[in-house]
Amino acid sequence: MISLPLHQALSEEIAQNAISIMKQLETSLINYFTSSNTHIKPAINACHKQELFLHLLNMLCVKLKLSGVNDIAYAALQFLIAHYMEPFTLEKLAKILNCHPTHLIRCFKKQYGIPPTQMLIKIRLNRACSLLMNPEISITSIAYSVGFSSASYFCKQFKKNFQYSPKEYRSKFLPDAPGSQTHDYTATTLQDPQ
Numbered sequence: 154m155i156s157l158p159l160h161q162a163l164s165e166e167i168a169q170n171a172i173s174i175m176k177q178l179e180t181s182l183i184n185y186f187t188s189s190n191t192h193i194k195p196a197i198n199a200c201h202k203q204e205l206f207l208h209l210l211n212m213l214c215v216k217l218k219l220s221g222v223n224d225i226a227y228a229a230l231q232f233l234i235a236h237y238m239e240p241f242t243l244e245k246l247a248k249i250l251n252c253h254p255t256h257l258i259r260c261f262k263k264q265y266g267i268p269p270t271q272m273l274i275k276i277r278l279n280r281a282c283s284l285l286m287n288p289e290i291s292i293t294s295i296a297y298s299v300g301f302s303s304a305s306y307f308c309k310q311f312k313k314n315f316q317y318s319p320k321e322y323r324s325k326f327l328p329d330a331p332g333s334q335t336h337d338y339t340a341t342t343l344q345d346p347q
Contacts, residue, residue: 223260223261223263223264225250225252225256225257226260226261226263226264226265229246229250229257229260229261230261230264230272233273233276237273237276237280237299238280238298238299238300239300240302241270241273241300243257243258243270257269273300274310275314277300278299278310278311280299281295281311282315282322284298284299285319285322285323285326285327286323286326286327286328288327292304292307292308292319292320295307295319296308307319
């Protein structure tokens with residue numbers, strides 16, 4: 154099975170080369186179906202098509218190695234950001250990424266310095282911070298909406314990461330609240346590893 158990187162950007166030169174190769178593959182397929190009565194020509198076309206396809210895959214692999222980004226770690230981070238509110242297991246994520254959970258953890262820690270489970274907590278807490286700025290939403294509702302399975306665990310993690318309980322955070326940093334500060338106090342800013 155061949156797996157290509159998720160959400161991987163190609164440079165302009167590599168993208169143009171890839172498009173050129175794909176056009177050559179398309180042209181050879183069109184030519185194959187519209188011409189040739191001989192038995193030798195289809196075999197040559199098949200070899201040529203396979204060569205072009207392997208060249209395309211090689212270009213994509215070289216791009217990955219040059220970028221310095223671990224594709225498993227990057228794809229895992231993208232998945233966590235997109236699905237932070239859903240129930241999570243390492244086994245499920247590893248299966249989606251077609252790797253072993255231990256390998257996933259190793260790659261993720263090497264790239265981001267923390268395991269995926271801790272990153273998920275940080276993503277959830279960052280989202281909770283923005284929701285806490287709305288006084289209409291209860292803390293319990295926020296806990297569940299960002300993916301925590303219990304409000305008490307949410308409060309424990311929030312205090313551990315911010316040194317404030319969610320209620321204290323809301324009263325301290327909510328605009329127009331008595332004693333509030335205009336200070337952005339979020340756990341970790343997530344950046345694209347490029």
